[in-house]
């Protein structure tokens with residue numbers, strides 16, 4: 001067969017196949033026509049010698065700043081491609097997650113100021129894409145001077161997967177969570193649980209074993225939450241399975257306690273919200289339902305930010321679950 005590109009899966013007639021060229025052309029056109037944009041793009045990292053790069057003044061990014069026509073040079077294509085490689089973000093838009101439209105198609109874009117935010121697997125902020133806008137909101141309380149981080153990759157995935165994904169960014173993450181998990185995942189018991197999960201071991205049993213090992217290894221607080229986040233796929237599947245809950249339900253921690261601890265370390269996430277609201281629906285309304293709904297709305301604010309009004313948030317939560 002001739003060398004060619006094959007569809008990796010069945011695609012519908014209007015499926016988006018590629019958008020890179022157009023994107024690169026657009027950015028390069030903007031950079032050519034507008035010296036302020038060129039100036040700001042020129043400050044972005046190409047992923048090398050970042051310690052030596054100048055920290056730009058935040059005022060440069062304000063709309064009223066007109067830039068300095070004399071100070072910036074044209075950016076050659078090689079540098080521009082390197083900048084786009086290091087700083088472009090794919091958008092996991094609300095419409096993709098909530099309305100289930102465009103589930104498979106991700107847009108890619110360059111947002112200048114957010115390009116300075118580094119990655120962490122236990123981030124303190126979260127990004128939300130609405131149309132062309134990228135909204136970054138705090139997902140935890142922060143102290144003045146604290147570094148703002150968001151997750152470039154899925155924080156609800158295990159260390160090995162996160163390592164693999166971060167390599168595409170040229171990053172070796174050394175956040176607190178990765179440092180801790182580096183040690184823990186080397187332990188035989190945890191390795192066995194990971195292998196068991198990969199080999200299709202009963203997910204309830206995986207959760208039970210993990211919780212027991214954490215007790216034995218005296219893993220508590222945030223560290224316990226790191227591991228729960230890493231094994232989230234097993235927790236999630238166990239809570240969703242009637243069979244698993246019948247067998248393991250009494251021996252594993254309640255779903256809302258696990259969600260609370262995971263939110264505490266990775267911040268809000270639509271999958272955590274989804275399982276919480278599913279549980280609420282399963283148990284019907286009633287007194288505890290109201291408390292549960294308040295909790296879900298609080299989590300929804302962590303996921304979608306405070307910009308969304310309460311009534312709209314309720315609708316968003318409904319959409320998030322579907323029927």
Ligand SMILES: C[S@@+](CC[C@H](N)C(=O)[O-])C[C@H]1O[C@@H](n2cnc3c(N)ncnc32)[C@H](O)[C@@H]1O
Pocket residue numbers: 044045047048050053086087114115116117118119120169170171172173174
């Ligand atoms: C979008 S830029 C972030 C801002 C960048 N640090 C700068 O100085 O402009 C992405 C690049 O930052 C660096 N980076 C981001 N998060 C990192 C992390 N957790 N550890 C190490 N390097 C990181 C990597 O070089 C990555 O390619």
